[in-house]
Amino acid sequence: MTGDGGPEARSATPRRALESALREGWRTALELSRAVGLPEREVAGHLEHLARSLKASGAKLEVTPARCLGCDFEFRERSRPKPPSRCPQCRGERITAPRFCVR
Ligand SMILES: [Zn+2]
Incomplete structure (x- = not known):
């Protein structure tokens, strides 16, 4: 009775790790990828899913846009x-x- 989780079960854990990192404060995609041990490009996909599932629970994924320092x-x-x-x-x-965070 192993290996029966399917792709949804496999991705649930990193998404939860992302969420708890985001609840601590503002994070860039790079910081998130280091925090949860996922490649940066995979973090982007998880963030999209997370934004949708957070909406159902009443929380929100906030985004601070990229900004020019000049x-x-x-x-x-x-x-x-x-x-x-x-x-x-x-x-x-x-x-x-x-930067992203969960409120
Ligand atoms: Zn500029």
Whole structure:
């Protein structure tokens, strides 16, 4: 009676680990990937699922958009966890990653 969990059961644990990290405070996708031991690109997928399941429980996944440190331009349209590499306004390359938390 082993190996009967299916893909949903396998992904439940990292998602719960993500949620508890997010309840502690603001995290970037990179910080989350280190906290739960998942590749950064997989964190993005889990965040989407988490946002949906949180809604059902009355909590919310909050997102702070990526921001340019040179001119404060906010990348509001970008919901991807990876920050853009260059600011369209000042061409600066010092851009903060989007941050996530659960409230
Ligand atoms: Zn800028």
